[in-house]
Amino acid sequence: MGYDMATAPDLVTLIRQHVAGRPDADAVGFLTDPDDIRGGVVSWTYGQLDREARGYAAWLQQRLPAGSRVLLLYPNGLDFVAAFFGCLYAGMIAVPAPLPGRYRHHQHRVATISADARVSAVLTTAAHLGEVRDWARACGLDHLLIAVGDEPEFGDPAGWTPASPERATIALLQYTSGSTGDPKGVVVTHDNILYNLDACVRGLRWPDDWRVGGWLPLYHDLAMQGLLNMAVVRGGYALLMEPVSFVRDPVRWLRTIAEHDIQVTFAPTFAYQLCLDRVTDEQLAALDLSGWKIAGNAAEPVNPAILAAFAEKFAPAGFRPESFAPIYGMAEATGYISGEVGRAPLVRTVGLDALAHGRLADPAPDEPVREIVSCGTPNEACDIRVVDPETSRVRPDGWLGEIWIRGRSVSPGYWSDAGPAFAAVTAEGEDGFLRTGDLGVLQDGELYVHGRLKETFTVHGRHLYPHDVEQELRARHPELGKCGAVFPGRAPGAGGARGVVVTHEVTNAARDRLPELAAGLRHTVGRAFGVEVSAVLLLRPGAVLRTTSGKIRRSAMRELFHEGKLTALYQHPPAPREPLPYVGDPSPATRVTSLSRP
Known part of the structure; x- marks a missing residue:
């Protein structure tokens, strides 16, 4: 019988139905050369994706029992795709995570994920094997089985034994960002994925033949569900690219959408802002975005000013405001919760x-x-x-x-x-x-x-939402950069007054008038919100901590402020010689009383 997402018994059965019905259709592609948008794409058909997944699955089944957790440490690319679906084919639980990198806090995060999931094996690429082994040694994880999945003949597709998952079977552990503590592994079942994708298709009125593409890191839930699974599980096509390719030159994302007939993509607000800032008029003139149907905006509070500015700037390229889809979602809900298309925001x-x-x-x-x-x-x-x-x-x-x-x-x-x-x-x-x-x-x-x-916090009886303050400051002071973090705190020094602490990046053009800018910020907060500013720290671009999806890490910034670890271009009042002790975030009781009741 034929299955769809509502009736399929599991993910693997539905994917293999696509393999049987259209083995030569393109399933997933990757932009290997970001400077060659048209010729730099390598694609796999459903038949090839199936062979790669069966090879991975056979290798895993020979070494691990069903239900084992497998840590996937990959950059964006086809190797990640093969490893993820190989885990599903093998009856294993995939644990996607970012590469550990060279920074200690990144390595600690991946080690925390590995320990929490109690992983039995790690899959990576030959190019990153040294990095992964160094991380394992440094974190005391030498006992883990570490394998290179992109080696020739890594696994024999013919040696695969079909697993017998059910809709209730766990498909993956989707780890949260850990921006305010250790990351948590969200259990995601076959049923969660199939049901949520079906609801998203219905909610966004998404035709089967629309092509998906984007640069979001595949270990992130928005990319996993909205880009990869939404395409492959439905029998469509996903074109992926590296996040760094987008960040270095945002027009690559827009050119990929235009030249490969991509109808659907998802990104956080900062991606649209980056396109506003860095796509030139000459580049804009060469774009055709008239085929772009869903421009999903998720993963952080949606800024209407950025949406309006983006729609205005890219209207000559055929972009329509009704293509925007502000979306609410989270890993604990398998990605999508609500959204709307077919109308301007x-x-x-x-x-x-x-x-x-x-x-x-x-x-x-x-x-x-x-x-x-x-x-x-x-x-x-x-x-x-x-x-x-x-x-x-x-x-x-x-x-x-x-x-x-x-x-x-x-x-x-x-x-x-x-x-x-x-x-x-x-x-x-x-x-x-x-x-x-x-x-x-x-x-x-x-x-x-x-x-x-x-x-959310309360100062002198006023309930404040940090992003409201941050947006008001940027609206009134164009010399500010694109990113800031506002939180409660005391002025530096003994007996400092409690109020709002403003930490914000500034543009290079503002560096010759930082004292005046700081005074202006204090005045704006007082006028618009009726509260005092206890400290202003003006920072270099990139100094405000963010998650991989662009969310401001306000709790982390608050901790750095109280520990005296923020290096400011200008600070008022000046920092004391010795940092004040950090007393932590407000208690839950303090936080919840910040909302008045009718």
Whole structure:
């Protein structure tokens, strides 16, 4: 019988159905030469992908029992694709992770993932074998079986024994970024993936023949589900590229979309900003983006000003505002939760004063405002509630609260600790919810996401959302760079006043007037938010810590500030000789009371 994502018994059965029906159709490609957009692509057909996956699977089955965890340390490319699907074919659990690199904190993160997942083997490429072995020795992981998957005749495809997964079988452990602590392994089953992809296709009205492409790192959930699985599991085509290729020259991403007829791609906000900053008019004139149907914007708060500026700049190339799809998703929900296409982004202008009291309202005359973007209407992907995080009562329409979700897209839990977050119960008695930790509002059927609950803080009775402050500062002071982090803290020195700490990158053009700029930032925060600034640190470009998907690591920046480890171009008040002791983030009780109740 024929299967689709709703009826397939497992991922492997559905993929092998595509192999049998269209073995010569292209399945996945990789841009090996980013300077040769047309000729630098190497593609595999479904038949070749199947042979590579069976080879990996046979090698794994000869050495490991079913259900073993296999750490995948690969750059973006076809070798990663073969290793991932090889794990599925073998009945193993794939554990995608970034290469350990040469920085200690990156190596520690990968070692933490390896220990948490209790991996039995590591797969990598010949080019990265030395790096992986050095990492294993340095972290005391010499006992791990480390293998090079791109060696000739790595495994015999004929030696593969078909596994017997079910929809409830674990397919992979998707590790979170670990931006505020150690990464957690999200358990993702065959059913999670199949159900979520099916819901995403329906929610975004995504035809089968649309081609997918992008540069996101494949160990990230947005790339894993939105790029790779969305294409291959559906029998389509995905064209992948290295993240560094995009960062070094953003027009490569747009040229790949144009020249390879890519209809769908996903990226965080900073990617669209980078294109605004660095794609020249001459490059723009050579682009044809009229075939771009879904420009997914996810992985961080959506900035409406950037969407509007991007749509305006690239309109001469045929880009349409209705191609934008602001999306809300997370690893714990297998990627997609909500999103909308076929319309220009729905933007609402609200008053900052009402927002500080936990609700959306039209602004009063002369009141500072914030524009927020809808992430679409809730659909079958997840059942959504907006809940008071202190009382667990469901919020009325228009009031901020914590987003809770439940449904078949939601993971069964974390690998090492399911924890209470996956079994939350509302005060009204509805159970089985995941507490996302994200703040949001449901109004008129639309979901607006407004930052992280744990980053919200209160100063002198005012409830502040860091990205609101950061956006207001950038809007008023163009000398600032693209990235900043705002958090609560005390002024340096004994007895320093508690208020808002502003750390922000600055452009080179602002370096001759840093004291005046710092004073301007303090005035803007006081005028727009009614609170005092306890310290301003102006930083060089790139100094603000971010995750791989572009999210600001505010907790990490706060810790560095209190430890006196931020090197500023200019700081006011000046840093003391000895750093103050760091007292940690606010307690959960402090955080949840930052939302007023109706």
